[in-house]
Amino acid sequence: MPPVNKNELSRRLVVRIVGDSGQGIQMLGKLFSEAVADEGLRLGTMPDFPAEIRAPVGTLSGLSGFQIQLGTTEVYTAGGAADVLVVMNAAALKKNLPHLKPGGILIINSDGFNRRFLKLAGYAEDEDPVADIEKAGTYEIITAPITKLTHKALADEKLPMKARDRHQNMFVLGLLAFLFNQNLDLLESRLREKFSRRPEMTSRNIKVLRAGYHFGETAELIQRPVGSFHPTTPPENAQYIFGNLATAYGLMAASARSGRPLFMATYPITPASDIGHILARLQEAGVITIQMEDEIAAIGAVMGAAYGGSLAVTATSGPGLDLMEEAIGLAVSVELPLVIIDVQRAGPSTGMPTKPEQADLLAALWGRHGEAPLPVLAPATPDDAFFITYEAAHIALEFLTPVIVLSDALIANSARLWTPPHLDDLPPISIPWWDPKSSAVYQPYRRNEKGVRYWAVPGMPGSTHRIGGLEKEDLTGAVSYEGANHERMTRLRAEKIRHIQQTIPSARTEGGATSGPLIIVGWGSTYGAIREAVEHLEQTGFSVEHLHLRHLHPMPSGLDALLDGFETIIVPEHNAGQLAFLLQGRFLRKVCSITKVQGQPFTPEELSRKILEAAHACVKK
């Protein structure tokens, strides 16, 4: 077998593993990623699984996939086409072979290619896809009867077939560990840690893991040590983190830094549920999480907790955001701090629950009746979810406003290597408390220099007052239907939100340029794909800048002037052109839109191609 060009491997490498949704592919991906992170490599991951818990075995619709890109330098996405593809059955091969680079390594579980599996995958009676691929010679092929060898490894365990099948993912983990010359002992200790409450599980997993590793040895596979060509030592404290976990940590950090207890109320919805699960497990953190009867109740409970002075948060996805909008409008009106995390998924309606999309942007900005402006932020990468969530809580508490964070299914379930910050390095959070010792009469809608009202919560003596959704008289908060007052209050609420612009960094391109022929403006989870596409285009001689908006409202200062410096503006996004619409409307500029709504993110290759096309097709301003 000819080795894959090492130079090509030495920068970035994409591994894609695909099997049935019941085969533990996500767990396998996670463990493999952790092993990669242990070696100090940079990484980006992306899951791809069906919405059904147990989709039909062996079919195209039942596939579950995991992709990881590893690299010696910064990695921003899970990458595009794969260098290594593992397929656990015929359906996985059929659907994923187009994603394997020519010359790449194809690892095949031969037990997933019997008559039945071939038929389920839709191959014709007389077709033998593996033989055909071998004949073509495009790929380096490793075949292993993974199912049988897993059963064999567990031969002395009294286990039903089905239960043995469940350990196949460990065989693959072992095989990959050999292939990439990873530290087997370290892997084993990770498994012991992970299944510490189920020792019998650990011993089985380790047996199969070793079987996979030894298979590699015995078959004399050529090893491609990823760790050995890594030039630097892993950054201290670096770890592999998913967007949803980073979000949970960001909230906790904001609680610690603001001195406010953390309260979360939710109603389960994919792909947001994990955020609630993570916090619910941490009862030693002094955090309260409750599950309510629906999203309206969740946001209601959050509002009640915020009213009482907690850092109050909910996490949901599009359908839940729809249900919450009336209550969010109330929070805008009464001016209470709420953090609403919308982990976007493909819509409308139930849409594609596990697939990412960025189509809630305009709903977040304008989904409520009446003039109800609020800050909208979006993390650019899974690790950025920590900082954006922290900032959302920071803004909510300092400006007494609901804040919407637009994460998405890609950020939520993807991982990157990050170095956690120390608490003291995060900006302090100061809350506009009313001073109960003040001799002045408390007025609930008197404002400080930033336009934020002074906050008194129940239990504070001398400041009993009423708030509500009826229009309030300026300063006193008494109910008022007076036209001039309503206009004034509408303006004051909007000005307060605009004021937030002064607390966020001004607009800056990734490369620092302020002018040029072409700028790509993105927001949210497209960061990695744009970044890698731009790098690629630059390497091929194009002059391209990248600007990524983490603040969708208010937008950073200086944005208009910055955009002015570029001849062509291209906006790629996973919706039908919402940011493009926004920029055109706000800045009266021609913007060229690239959109994709397939429930799959742009790959860097795809995006660089589309950018070139758009740059040619798009009329200059």
Added chain:
Amino acid sequence: MREEVSHHHFTVKDLDSGQEVRWCPACGDYAILKQVKNILPELGYSQENIVFISGIGCSSRFPYYIETYGFHSIHGRAPTLATGLKVTRPELSVWVITGDGDALAIGGNHFLHVMRRNPDINILLFNNQIYGLTKGQVSPTSPVDQHTPTTPRGSIDRPLAPLAVALGAGATFAARTIDRLQNHMADTFRAADRHRGTALVEIYQHCVVFNDEAFQAIYDKNTREENIVLLEAGQPLFFGKNNEKAICLEEGKPRVVARNDCETGRLWIHDPTDIGKALLLARFEDPAFQESTGSELPTPVGVLYQKEQTPYEVSIHGQLSRPYGPVTAETLERLMFPKKT
């Protein structure tokens, strides 16, 4: 939490919020407001630890008219806000003000769930059997055949019995009172406050503008005693002008008989801890139930049911291994820097 010695003594007068009360003249809401104000100072809370949270409706304007903390929220959702507040601030005395439409139509879902969760709050349900604020449409408690702007040919929806719904959902305190019975209202509010858990008080409330006739039979001094039966723990259910009637259990069914015609063993003695009986009491006004018993049953007034049950917020705090409070730097460091430990 009740403070034995209040540091901030307040009187009924202190509860005047200075806002002009804007209910229609003679609306039953006035009487309810008056009794709530009357009893608040004696409950032992300091003024700043009392919070009224309402939904939307005429009744839900209530918080504006009382000098405590108050939150006029959105239609039907007050119980959810109250839950979030009580869970995070258990020391507060939290009162929900709601109407029949607010609690049982748009807020029906939350009504069920707050009952089964049982946070230690009080819910005052102003039942005028009509939508007051939106000008007289039919409500979930309006009787069949009620003519309203949305039901010009008479309502065909059968009304629900709020207390029966609440008990069905696991309410731990269910009571009924009437805006005309000043003392009874005050006593019922006191009992609601004493109950540890969600206390639901249904108040029959007079909407003079859109449903003037609704409670005619129980308002009219001449017919009132015939149509109301007062519930007192350990006491038999006697009623009528001269207390000459009794509720008698015959073949397991409550029937109205002359007091002397009911054998002692069959006499209905009120036991607010008996959920089976409470469920029947909550159905007394239901025409279908009356038909099945063959008796025209009176309206029970008082505490139908009360049960000790750990309040929601107490259980929640009990499950935490560190008291509710800001996340500590140590916790975060341990989580975010796992390799160090």
